[in-house]
Structures are given as structure tokens and as C-alpha cells.
Amino acid sequence: NAGVTQTPKFQVLKTGQSMTLQCAQDMNHNSMYWYRQDPGMGLRLIYYSASEGTTDKGEVPNGYNVSRLNKREFSLRLESAAPSQTSVYFCASVSGSSEQYFGPGTRLTVT
Amino acid sequence: QKEVEQNSGPLSVPEGAIASLNCTYSDRVSQSFFWYRQYSGKSPELIMSIYSNGDKEDGRFTAQLNKASQYVSLLIRDSQPSDSATYLCAVSNSGYALNFGKGTSLLVTP
Numbered sequence: 079n080a081g082v083t084q085t086p087k088f089q090v091l092k093t094g095q096s097m098t099l100q101c102a103q104d105m106n107h108n109s110m111y112w113y114r115q116d117p118g119m120g121l122r123l124i125y126y127s128a129s130e131g132t133t134d135k136g137e138v139p140n141g142y143n144v145s146r147l148n149k150r151e152f153s154l155r156l157e158s159a160a161p162s163q164t165s166v167y168f169c170a171s172v173s174g175s176s177e178q179y180f181g182p183g184t185r186l187t188v189t
Numbered sequence: 190q191k192e193v194e195q196n197s198g199p200l201s202v203p204e205g206a207i208a209s210l211n212c213t214y215s216d217r218v219s220q221s222f223f224w225y226r227q228y229s230g231k232s233p234e235l236i237m238s239i240y241s242n243g244d245k246e247d248g249r250f251t252a253q254l255n256k257a258s259q260y261v262s263l264l265i266r267d268s269q270p271s272d273s274a275t276y277l278c279a280v281s282n283s284g285y286a287l288n289f290g291k292g293t294s295l296l297v298t299p
Contacts, residue, residue: 136286
């Protein structure tokens with residue numbers, strides 16, 4: 079089992095460009111989350127999906143959109159990238175007992 | 190504001206010693222508690238979960254929970270240089286969110 083996979087691993091964007099970060103899990107979990115991690119700020123929740131067909135905002139949703147494509151896949155879209163969105167993005171798959179399992183991350187730089 | 194507090198460190202311990210990592214939380218209704226290990230440039234990895242007061246042991250790791258004091262700790266026995274990482278404490282009140290601390294950096298010196 080791959081667990082949680084994320085693509086791409088690295089990305090450089092220019093301000094104003096758009097991109098989609100992909101996440102997939104094979105753990106049969108209902109819930110999936112997107113975080114960003116910045117130095118000194120810790121992990122901050124962007125959006126989450128408690129089950130297929132539902133999505134909700136987290137702590138820092140501005141500038142992002144998400145799609146829960148099916149039970150396995152949860153994507154994060156940046157419509158118009160800004161330098162403030164330079165960060166490491168982690169997707170997590172969440173068990174019924176709230177244990178979160180993280181993907182390897184996407185390192186995004188916006189210039 | 191639900192907060193999870195950790196000393197940022199670095200906590201330096203010699204190889205073979207016990208490393209003690211501490212975490213306090215502000216939300217009294219918290220029910221689930223987790224420790225994650227994060228190596229530099231890598232993603233967080235779940236190493237321990239604890240849900241009731243007392244100790245939970247898994248190999249060289251022991252998690253301790255005291256809900257009355259709103260305190261959770263992680264002990265690492267026989268510390269190895271490979272244990273050098275940042276350790277994140279996370280707390281859930283069974284709602285949607287895990288509240289993460291900012292982590293404690295552990296350095297195990299040979």
C-alpha cells in the first residue's frame with residue numbers, strides 16, 4: 079500500500095499562475111485534509127473533507143479551492159498564486175480515531 | 190483560542206539517555222492526543238496516539254497523559270542519533286481539527 083501520495087513534489091510558479099496539487103490515499107479513510115507548513119507557524123489547516131462529497135474551510139482557506147473527486151482523491155487548487163502562498167503543502171488522510179497520516183508534501187515557491 | 194504549547198528547543202540529550210518531550214493544551218474537552226516525528230525536509234509521521242489518562246508504551250516510546258493538568262508527554266528511552274528530529278504534539282476534541290504545537294527540536298548527540 080502506498081498510503082498517501084502527493085504530486086508534484088516540487089513546483090515553482092510565477093505570481094498569478096494557477097496550479098492544482100493532487101492527493102490520493104489507499105487507506106479507505108473517509109476524511110482528508112490539506113495543510114500548509116511555514117517556518118515558525120507550524121501546520122495550519124487550509125481545507126478539509128469529512129467525507130466524499132463534502133468540503134469545509136479550515137484556518138487559512140483564502141486563495142485556495144478544493145475538490146473531493148472521490149473517496150481516494152482530494153485536490154487543492156491555487157487559482158492565482160501569490161508569493162505569500164510559498165510554503166510546503168501536506169495532504170493527510172484521517173482514520174476514524176482521528177489519526178492523521180501525511181503524504182510526502184509539495185514544496186511550492188511563488189516568485 | 191485552542192492552543193497547544195511546546196518548548197521549541199533544541200533539546201539536547203546524549204545517546205542512550207531518556208529524552209522527555211512535553212506539551213500542554215488549553216482545550217479542556219480534548220479527547221485524543223498524538224505525537225508526530227518530523228525529520229528535516231520530510232512529512233510528519235505518527236508515532237504515538239493516546240486517548241485515556243496514564244501511560245502508553247510502544248517500544249522505546251512512552252506517551253503519558255494527564256487530563257486534569259492538561260499535559261501530555263513523550264519519553265524516548267535509549268535515545269539514538271536517528272531520533273534527532275522535530276516532535277509535534279497534536280490534540281483533538283473529536284471535532285474536525287487537530288491542533289498542532291509548533292514542535293520541539295530534539296538532538297541526540299553520540
